[in-house]
Amino acid sequence: MSPARTAIALAAGVLFASAVAAQARFPVDDINKGREQFHRTCSQCHGYNMVSSGTTAYDLRRFPVDDSGRFFNSVTNGKGGMPSFKDALTPEQMKLLWAYVGSRGGKEP
Structure with a gap:
């Protein structure tokens, strides 16, 4: 296999492993x-599906x-x-928000 094909195969393997790791780390x-909690609680400032410019709230x-x-x-x-959301969200709701944010909305580890 050529060095270029080896590099492509390696990159594809890393991407696949990352996707599997994201699902293992955060159940779908x-x-x-x-995501549902984010849209109820956070999207007003951080944008729908976390899409924001980062100018008024952290991206x-x-x-x-x-x-x-x-x-x-x-x-x-x-x-x-x-x-602070300590009085507005339960620890479980915060954990679910982290699953969404920490997985880049399910797209990355």
Whole structure:
């Protein structure tokens, strides 16, 4: 196999493994429930399906997927112009939101 084909095959394998890891890390049902919760709670500021310019609220499509602690802290305590949701969301609802945001809406790990 040529070096170019080897590189393409390797890249495809990495993408496939990433998709499998995302589903293993976040069950599809949790991602879907998180999407529903996001649209009820977060989309007004962060955009429908997390699509926003990032000028008035953080663009969650760029949130570090390896920093769940930062996510939970921001949602619980607020940050900048974002209010605290500790009295508005249950821990389970926050977990579902993280499944949605942390999986890039089910698109990435």
